[in-house]
Each structure stands twice: as structure tokens, then as C-alpha cells.
Amino acid sequence: MSQPDTKTRILDAAEKLFAQDGFHNTSLRGITGLAKVNLAAVNYHFGSKDALLQAVIERRIIPLNRIRQQKLEAVLDQAKSAGKSPAAENLLHAFIEPTLAFRNSGPGAVDFIALIGRALSEPDETVRNCFIQQVLPLFTLLFSSLAQALPELPAHILLTRLQFTMGALSHVMCLSARPPLQLPGFPEPLVDERLAEELIGFVCQGLEAPC
Amino acid sequence: MSQPDTKTRILDAAEKLFAQDGFHNTSLRGITGLAKVNLAAVNYHFGSKDALLQAVIERRIIPLNRIRQQKLEAVLDQAKSAGKSPAAENLLHAFIEPTLAFRNSGPGAVDFIALIGRALSEPDETVRNCFIQQVLPLFTLLFSSLAQALPELPAHILLTRLQFTMGALSHVMCLSARPPLQLPGFPEPLVDERLAEELIGFVCQGLEAPC
């Protein structure tokens, strides 16, 4: 079996270590050691550590965003052709389900999901800005779609509740790359599809609450 | 006016910088510079950077946990003396409201809230374990109380939904130390008490959803 090329090996190793240890806790020597490439290869192929992070994120978030946008627009189109407002549950499903399903899209994908799940709470602007820039258009679409779905909800309340939703989703994304953290006295929490459905139901109830 | 003593000045500066830049992005030189003390003072008074983090967290989380435990037990006692199960909403209120109100308990408190809001998604075990160790007993109490309040809910579903709740709460805690992030086309989200009430209502709906 032939190894992937140098760029891919670096991206794979960086994705894993960024997700596992965080961006600033990960050294280029750790990445190049894991990828079995020379230390200078990172700066040769990507230019800098910051640019490597951006490449790691973009490699996966662009296809993921395409999927989420397609599913959102499908819900909007279907509602439009039925002459009705889209249902909040369908919109949330279109956004959340592909996000969590993406964890099973291949080796390393679960690391990526954990990485961007932490991006929102990342103190460093390098990581946060890189992520926000990529996800803002989609977030805007989701927000305006939900405003259609819940016309009686004031916009600032909707935005606040959407922040809660993003917090819950981000947390689930982070957890999915960590060992389940078994504690005595606690049951095992849900995983995979059941988890996605449960999360969608949870935030749906919260978003649709009277105000 | 007399300055606080060296230990307090270090704790205050460390709290602010840990919250702002993260534990590993914060250098002892940054802390001692802001605190206007000598570099070696940290190791003299606290022993190490890790021990300083623990001191920063414990200084505030011990009083905060005492408040939350008191409020939780008050809800439990009141339900017991009324011969009824506690209401999930009251339990959530007892846990969440003091947490967010704590942001206004003094200068620097909002930084602390942001710091422990990020603790759950922190990749570094130093930070995460230090936090989990402090909060686990309280979390256990909240979990078992909610199990009483929602006896028809299977334990693993309850735990899963409680994870969603912690995600939403953590995210709000993180955001509270950042500038509101005004974006064109988006309204201003809620702040302060209104925010706490909105969050409690949100997670309450989600927790009580049928399953």
C-alpha cells in the first residue's frame, strides 16, 4: 500500500493533534513526527502553522457546508412549493443531522468535528475567526429561515435561543471525540443517530417555547 | 489607596488573562506584568503555573458551589415538605441563575465565569480535570434531583439532555466575557437576568420533552 502524499499526511496528523490537544498545544514537531515527514515540510507546503490550521479546517468544512446548505434549501423549497412556512424542526434537522453524521464520513472526521466544536469557545482569534468566517453565511441562512418558521418570535429572542442551540451542538461535537467518560452512578449517554435525534428534539422544544 | 497584596494581585491578573487568552496562551510574564509583581512571585506563592490555575478556580468556585448547593437543597426540601416531587424548572433555576448572576458579584467575576465556561471543552486535562473535580458532586446532585423531578424519563436520556443543557450554559458563560459581537443583519441578543430566564425556559422545555 502506498502512503498518501506529504500534504495529506500533514493534514491528517494536524487534524488529529489539533483536535486532541488544541491548536496552541500542538507543535509542528509533533505533527511532522506523526506524519513521518520532515519538519520544514509544513512551512514549505502551507507557509505557516496558522495557514495549516486554515487548510485543515477548509478541507472538510467546505463539503460539510455544501451539504448543510443543500438540505436547508431543500426544506425551504419544499415549504415554498407547498405555500407554507418551513417547520423549525425540519430546519434544525437539516442543519444538525449532517453535522453529526459527518463524524462517520471517514477516518479523522470525528477529530475534525471535535475541532470545530471547540472553535466557538476558543480564546484564540486565529482559530475562532477562521471558523466563524467559514460558517457565518450558513448561520445567517439558518437564522433567517428560522425567523420564517417562527414569525411570532422576536428576532432577538430567536438569536438568543439559537446561541443556546449552538452551545448544545458544539458541546456534543466536542464530546464525540473523547472517550465516553464513564462515571460510577451515571448511565451511558446516547451515541450516534439516536443522539442527533435527541438533540434536534431538545433544541426544537426550546426554540418553539412561548415567550 | 493601598493595592491588594501580591497573591491577590496575581490571582486577579491570572484570572483575567486565563479567561481572555486561555491557560496555555497565557505566560507567567504576562501575568506578573499585569499584576505588577516580580516574575518569580508566582512560583514563590503558588509553586507552579498549574497550581496557580487551581488557586484561581478554587477561589471562586467554592463559594459559587456553596450557593448552588444551598439553592438546590432548598428546592428539594420545599418539595419534600410539600410531599411532592421537585419541579424541574425550580431545579434548573437553582443551578443556572446563581451561576449567571455570579458574573456581577464583583470585578473579575465575569472573567472567571468565562474561564470555567470553557473548561468543559478544554483539550488540556490540567484545566478540565481541575474543573470537573470541583463540580462533579454538584452535578451528581443535580442529576439525581432531576431524576426525581422527571421519573418517567429514562436515566440515559436525562443524562444526554443534561449534556445539552451544560453545553448551552457553558456557551453562554463563554460569551458573557466577550464583546457582544455585533454583526450586520443580526439583532442584539439578550443579556443578564433576561438571558438567565430565557436559558432556563429553553432547557426546561427540552428536558421535559416527551420521549
Add this chain to the structure above:
DNA sequence: CAAGGATTCAAACGAGTGTTTTAATCACAT
């Protein structure tokens, strides 16, 4: 006032960081 422990200070240590440099090697077109 004098003694002695607590605290502060400047300086340095060794290890680790991202990045750059320069030469060696590879793959492919002529």
C-alpha cells in the same frame, strides 16, 4: 536597635517553539 524569617528582585538556565536557510535528492521534460 538588632536578629531572622518572609518576601522581592534581577538574572540566568535549559527546554521547546515557529521559521528560515542551504544543500541534497527526486521526478520528469527535453
Add this chain to the structure above:
DNA sequence: ATGTGATTAAAACACTCGTTTGAATCCTTG
């Protein structure tokens, strides 16, 4: 085969990090 540009390799760069050292200073107690 030969030369050429792309890639890899080893080494060093300048810098920051947490920690330690040993002397200077402060403050309290006798």
C-alpha cells in the same frame, strides 16, 4: 542521458516559556 524545477533533508536561527538561584530588601519579633 541531461538539465531543471519540485521536493525533502539536516541544521541552525531567534525567541518565548516555566522554573530556579542567590542576593537584596522588607517587616516583624525579641
